[in-house]
Structures are given as C-alpha cells and as structure tokens.
Amino acid sequence: xxxxxxxxxxxxxxxxxxxxxxxxxxxxxxxxxxxxxxxxxxxxxxxxxxxxxxxxxxxxxxxxxxxxxxxxxxxxxxxxxxxxxxxxxxxxxxxxx
Numbered sequence: 001x002x003x004x005x006x007x008x009x010x011x012x013x014x015x016x017x018x019x020x021x022x023x024x025x026x027x028x029x030x031x032x033x034x035x036x037x038x039x040x041x042x043x044x045x046x047x048x049x050x051x052x053x054x055x056x057x058x059x060x061x062x063x064x065x066x067x068x069x070x071x072x073x074x075x076x077x078x079x080x081x082x083x084x085x086x087x088x089x090x091x092x093x094x095x096x097x
Contacts (some may be wrong), residue, residue, distance in 0.1 A: 011040075023081070024081070027075045027078075030073060035060070049088060055078050058087075060075065
C-alpha cells in the first residue's frame with residue numbers, strides 16, 4: 001500500500017490529474033447476500049459510508065449485464081482519492097461478520 005501511495009502522490013505532483021484531485025477506481029467482490037446490508041434501509045448505510053469516507057460507491061443493479069447468474073458474488077465499485085479508496089473497504093468488513 002505504501003508504494004501505491006507514493007505512485008499516487010507522484011502523479012498528483014507531476015500534474016497527471018490536471019488541477020483536479022486524482023480519482024481512483026477500486027472494485028471489491030462481495031457476496032450477493034450482503035449487498036442489501038451495504039445499501040441499508042432507504043440507502044442510509046451506503047450514504048453514511050460515502051459521507052464518512054468521501055467516496056462514491058456504485059452498487060450493481062439487477063439489470064447489470066456484467067452480473068453472472070451463477071456467481072454468488074458481485075463487484076461493488078468505489079471511486080475516490082487514494083486514501084478513501086483504501087479505507088472505505090474496511091467499512092464493508094463489518095458486514096461480513
């Protein structure tokens with residue numbers, strides 16, 4: 001993780017992101033059974049995670065073409081700064097226990 005952070009910081013310093021902060025994309029494979037828990041009642045949990053970590057979370061929908069009917073897991077995509085994309089998956093860990 002430390003090496004990734006230094007590469008990320010170097011990209012910012014060298015101006016590869018222009019004037020905006022570099023946004024990273026991280027995909028986490030989670031069991032389908034836990035997607036509802038991540039969303040929470042009325043979307044409250046996912047909104048709280050986004051607010052606390054500063055990321056944007058894209059959850060799979062029932063109509064996603066990427067969804068494999070035989071697979072028991074789906075990908076949850078997280079967009080944000082380096083630190084946020086490294087920390088936000090920790091929020092998901094509490095749903096798996």
